[in-house]
Amino acid sequence: MNVSSAAVRACGLVKTHGQGQSRVRAVDQVDLEVPQGQMLAVMGPSGCGKSTLLHLLGGLERPTDGEVWVAGRRIDTLSERALARMRRRSVGFIFQAFHLVEELSAAENVELPALLAGRSRRQARRRASLLLERVGLADRAWHLPSQLSGGQRQRVAVARALVNEPLVVLADEPTGNLDTTATLEALRIFEELRTAGQTLVIVTHDERVAATADRLVSMRDGMFVDDARLAGSPTRGLGGLIGLEG
Amino acid sequence: MGFIVLIARLVLAGVRRHKVQAAVLLLAVTVATATLALGLPLRGVSDALYEQTRAATAGPDVVALSGDTGPAVTSALASLANEPEVIAHHGPYRIVYADLTTRDSTSSPVVVQGFGETPGAVNRPLLTSGQWVRSGGTVLERGFATALGVSVGDRVTIAGRPYPVVGIAVTAATSIYPWAAQIGPGGGPSDYSGLAWMTRSDARALASSQDLPVALALDVKLRDPATAQAFLDAHRVSTLMVNFHTWQFTAEQDMVILRDTQPILVVGSWLLSFLAITGVAALAAGRTVEQTRRAGLLKAVGAAPGLIATVLLTEYLALALAGDALGLVIARLIAPAIASPTASRIGDAAGPGGATVATATVLAVAVAVLSTLRPTLRAMRTATVTALSATAHQPRHRPWLTALSALLPTPLLLGLRLTARRPGRAVLQACSTATTVIAIVALLTLYAQPERGYGLDGSSALPNLRGEHDRRLMLTVTILLIALAVVNTITLTWTTAMEARANMAIARTLGATPGQIAAGLSTAQLLPSLPGAIIGVPMGIGLLSLFAARNSAEPPSSWLLGAALATLLATAALTALPARLAARRPVAQTLSAETA
Numbered sequence: 001m002n003v004s005s006a007a008v009r010a011c012g013l014v015k016t017h018g019q020g021q022s023r024v025r026a027v028d029q030v031d032l033e034v035p036q037g038q039m040l041a042v043m044g045p046s047g048c049g050k051s052t053l054l055h056l057l058g059g060l061e062r063p064t065d066g067e068v069w070v071a072g073r074r075i076d077t078l079s080e081r082a083l084a085r086m087r088r089r090s091v092g093f094i095f096q097a098f099h100l101v102e103e104l105s106a107a108e109n110v111e112l113p114a115l116l117a118g119r120s121r122r123q124a125r126r127r128a129s130l131l132l133e134r135v136g137l138a139d140r141a142w143h144l145p146s147q148l149s150g151g152q153r154q155r156v157a158v159a160r161a162l163v164n165e166p167l168v169v170l171a172d173e174p175t176g177n178l179d180t181t182a183t184l185e186a187l188r189i190f191e192e193l194r195t196a197g198q199t200l201v202i203v204t205h206d207e208r209v210a211a212t213a214d215r216l217v218s219m220r221d222g223m224f225v226d227d228a229r230l231a232g233s234p235t236r237g238l239g240g241l242i243g244l245e246g
Numbered sequence: 247m248g249f250i251v252l253i254a255r256l257v258l259a260g261v262r263r264h265k266v267q268a269a270v271l272l273l274a275v276t277v278a279t280a281t282l283a284l285g286l287p288l289r290g291v292s293d294a295l296y297e298q299t300r301a302a303t304a305g306p307d308v309v310a311l312s313g314d315t316g317p318a319v320t321s322a323l324a325s326l327a328n329e330p331e332v333i334a335h336h337g338p339y340r341i342v343y344a345d346l347t348t349r350d351s352t353s354s355p356v357v358v359q360g361f362g363e364t365p366g367a368v369n370r371p372l373l374t375s376g377q378w379v380r381s382g383g384t385v386l387e388r389g390f391a392t393a394l395g396v397s398v399g400d401r402v403t404i405a406g407r408p409y410p411v412v413g414i415a416v417t418a419a420t421s422i423y424p425w426a427a428q429i430g431p432g433g434g435p436s437d438y439s440g441l442a443w444m445t446r447s448d449a450r451a452l453a454s455s456q457d458l459p460v461a462l463a464l465d466v467k468l469r470d471p472a473t474a475q476a477f478l479d480a481h482r483v484s485t486l487m488v489n490f491h492t493w494q495f496t497a498e499q500d501m502v503i504l505r506d507t508q509p510i511l512v513v514g515s516w517l518l519s520f521l522a523i524t525g526v527a528a529l530a531a532g533r534t535v536e537q538t539r540r541a542g543l544l545k546a547v548g549a550a551p552g553l554i555a556t557v558l559l560t561e562y563l564a565l566a567l568a569g570d571a572l573g574l575v576i577a578r579l580i581a582p583a584i585a586s587p588t589a590s591r592i593g594d595a596a597g598p599g600g601a602t603v604a605t606a607t608v609l610a611v612a613v614a615v616l617s618t619l620r621p622t623l624r625a626m627r628t629a630t631v632t633a634l635s636a637t638a639h640q641p642r643h644r645p646w647l648t649a650l651s652a653l654l655p656t657p658l659l660l661g662l663r664l665t666a667r668r669p670g671r672a673v674l675q676a677c678s679t680a681t682t683v684i685a686i687v688a689l690l691t692l693y694a695q696p697e698r699g700y701g702l703d704g705s706s707a708l709p710n711l712r713g714e715h716d717r718r719l720m721l722t723v724t725i726l727l728i729a730l731a732v733v734n735t736i737t738l739t740w741t742t743a744m745e746a747r748a749n750m751a752i753a754r755t756l757g758a759t760p761g762q763i764a765a766g767l768s769t770a771q772l773l774p775s776l777p778g779a780i781i782g783v784p785m786g787i788g789l790l791s792l793f794a795a796r797n798s799a800e801p802p803s804s805w806l807l808g809a810a811l812a813t814l815l816a817t818a819a820l821t822a823l824p825a826r827l828a829a830r831r832p833v834a835q836t837l838s839a840e841t842a
Contacts, residue, residue: 055834060755080830081759088757099752099837103641103667108648113756115659121652144643164757 006069007168007199008034008057013066015052015222026052027063028222034168039190039200041210044219050203051172053219057201058091058170059083071167088117092161096173098153100145106156107132107141114163124163131159135189151182158189168199175209187212253557260561267529268565270733274522275569275613276576277726278515279606283577284584285511286602288504291585291595296418296497298593304370305418306336306465307474309491313433313461315340322488323464331477334467336368339446341461342453343431344405345702346440348394353702355439356404357427358384359463360449369419369465371443372592376413379445383412389423389590390440393700393708404442405456415443419465421499422590424700424711431459433487438700503587506716509793510688511584514723517681519609521730524674525737526562526617531671532741534621541625542633551626558622562614570610574598577606587715641667656762660753661769664746675738675771676778679813682731683782684789685724686809687801691790692717694801732820735771739821743767743828750829751836760829767825768818775817779810 015027026049034040042050055061056068059075068076071090075083087093092113100109107128114124132141135155137148145153154174161169174190175183183206191212193200202209210216211230218226261268299305310326312319320338327335339360346356361379365371371378371385376398379385384404386396391414396402400411420426426441444452453460468477474492482490530537541554549557574597581595598606625633644666651662665672697713699706743750750763758766783806790798 051838052834058755060834060837061832081761084754084757084759084762087755093755095837097837099748099755101749101752103643104648105643105645108645111652112753115652116656116753116757116762118656121649124652142645146640160756 005035006033007036007038007071008032008201009067009069010053010057011067011069013053013056013068014064015049015056015061016064025049025222027056030066030222030224032057032217032224034199034201036167036199037194037197038215039194039198039202039213041213041216042201042203042219043205043207043210043216045205048219049222050205050219052222054170054172054201054203057168058093059087088113088164090167092164092166092169094154094157094161094169094171094174096176098145098150098157098177100153100156100160102145105142105144106137106148106152106159109145109156110159110163113160117164127163128159131162132156134192135159136185149182150178151185154178154182154186155189158186162193162198168201169193171200171202171204173204173206174202175204175206183208249553253553253560256557257561257564260557261565264529264533267526267533270529270737271522271526271562271565271614272569272572273733274518274525274730275566275610276573277730278518278522278613279570279573279610280576281511281518281573281723281726282515282609283574283598283602283606284581285508285515286605287581287598288508288511288585289501290599291581292500292504293497294595295582295586295591295593296500299372299416299591300418300493302592303372303416303418304368304467305493305496306368307468307471307493308466308477309419309428309496310464310466310488311341311429311433311461311491312463312488313429313431313459314487315460315462319462319488323462326464326466326481329466329477329481331468331470331473332466333469334367336366336465338462338464340449340453341427341463342405342449343427343439343459343461344452344456346394346442347403348396349401350395352394352707353705354390354394354424354700354708355427355437355702356390356442357439358404358442358444358449358452360446361443363445368467369417371415371417371419373413373415374592376411378413378415379443379448380412381445381448382409383444384409384448385413385415385443386411387420387423387426387441387590388414388416389588390426390442392589393423393440393711405452405458407452407455409444416590416592417441418493418496421496422503422586423588424708425499425502428491429461429489431461433461433489438698438704500591503712503715504585505712506793507584507719510716510719510723513789513793514685514720514727515609517685517727518723518730519613521678521681521727521734522613523617524678525730525734526613527620528671528674528734528738528741530562530618530621531668532737532744534624537621538625538628538633542628542630545630546634554626555622558625559615559618562618563611566610566614567607570607573610574603574606584719587711656758657765657769660750660758660762660766661773664742664766664770665773667746668742671738671742672770672774675735676774676781678731678734678738679775679778679817680782680785682727683779683810683813684786685720685727686813687783687786687806688790689717689720689724690801690805690809691787691794691798692720694799694805696799732816735775735817735820736824739767739771739824740828742770743824747828747831747836751831751833754833755837760826763829764822764825767828768821771821772814772818775814779813782813783810 010030010032013027013030017024017026044050056063063076075086110128111124114127132138135158137155175186216228217224323338342358344356345353347353374388396411398411401408424438427436427439430436478490544554578597647666651659697710698704699710700708
């Protein structure tokens, strides 16, 4: 696969934390290419470097060594300002803890990235309404995050991540704080995104989530220890496939 | 005993953990109480200095003056000296109205008193340097000599005749420089004048050489100084132009130079206290979550609400009382310089009286309690389990403001939403700015006043000491206010940034640049500063109108507008650094910390 067709690419990626004897290699010589439209799941035990890898791919942290490319552009050498602009256009984040702005309603949370990207209020509001309808929260648009369930909050976070039509969505343990029903809701949305050709990188330690991906990478001690293409067809009988339906 | 030791240890630990906050509280309370302790007893200090000068110079109880020098006046003054209430007298002596010029051509009106070469029983000027009058030499009053920059050995010209300055002295028989001429030529109004002494024969020769105006004076000492006013009433002669000045009147006249000093200091101390409260309240609000958790921890190990309140309040009270003590000491040390801007009086001011100490202490305690009561009550009232897991108070949802901000560019959008998160803090910032602008308006108004110098014909070669004194004091108070406002602005920006760090990190992940975050944080301070600066101008003018003379001039509008704009620009500059620092915090780290 050539560089231009990859939505995200990393070469020899290294990230160390601490100094001296307490120095830890959170990500150690990772090479990765995620083609456009692929749903990639990254699995591994806690502390193996999954979240750090995601932060590096989204430009939230800078690598100690190696290169990161997003949409054919090297981003590890960009200024903070350029990185922010890149995130606006090309990257959507979904976090385990949702990270919604608590004093803003669901619709206001979703429209925020569009406003930051310079869209008019009307455009941002229209796009937010569309996405909230898509994630099944049209009737909760004016609820505050504290008035929503965990699953609903995560759906707001998904809508927010998609509002600027990013090239890639990076999801960090998106079902980590959800119960079974909410997890199923989230998985259905991810499946819809995958079907729509949205590039997704999901960090998880939940095998049920990983099973919905096109490709599964396993990490241990900051390194990739396995890279497998998944053959299942998650578009049909998703709940049954992942054991969420009786 | 164990209880007290426990409180002391907890308080010390709290102070050690928050050194910057402790320093701000100490500084704020020190300047506020020092200013108040200087302003309140000003009259007492002035009176004390007059009393000490009077005691050291055998100051008269009554001075009788007449612009007429005929035999009838001489006879009337001589008969006064023979009254039964009079136990001693000095004079009658000549007062000659002339001009004095120094070697560097500074000229001033002067009244020359003709005295004996041997001091009398009453009105014995105290030499502070040199020697007493001798033929051909002159002694200058110390306040006058200081203003002229003349010392013993210099030569001055009086009415065109050269005289060496043989001594410098002080007296309580006249008001302080420049009000030495207690009546003008012919008994008319007097101009700003200095005081000089010569021998009687030199004064006579001086007067006759150029036919200078002359007045006569008699100093008397009464059996009972408290009856000076009654003596004056009993001996007023309607047919003769004789003016009487009692020692109480002279003491009162000393306060003329301090007419605006007391309002500057007392109102200044109110404003300083207000800024102290806003600054410490902002710091305390930033610690609310930590205080609540600390209270929860104490409750969990069995502490009663009383102990918790004591621990939380004692930290602030102890610092406030330390600041109070420091402020009182500073006030004690600089009180004579403030109360006696001329060098016409000698002596030392006694320490602040009981009322001043009590008022300053009440002020210090009020600053501590008002700024910390709310977080302390919250910490006390929160249930133990809730307190242990306390999080920052959740801001309210404001749909109209969110909708309005959505129409604005990103920095304004972020700034407006940040302002709306903590409206109380926005009010503090607005008040802080308004207070600063009030002080600047007062300072500009003082500089806008036309004033007559103490030199010849109102020349400013000898500056108007009262105006200079007022401006110097106002400048000092304004600098202190600005310093506190600077600390407040930086504190408010930093606490806003720290409380909003999670939201700002989220905004960064959504594409906001560090520059936009920093601009948003600055805007969050500037938005409330704008109404503060606008309101501060009329408030400053209104406050001044309570104390200023009716005919006082107002500063040009361009000055006031410039002051408001400069304050806003300074606020923007001051918020830039903490905002930039906060905006550069690593996003991933911040989000991880929030999740933990």
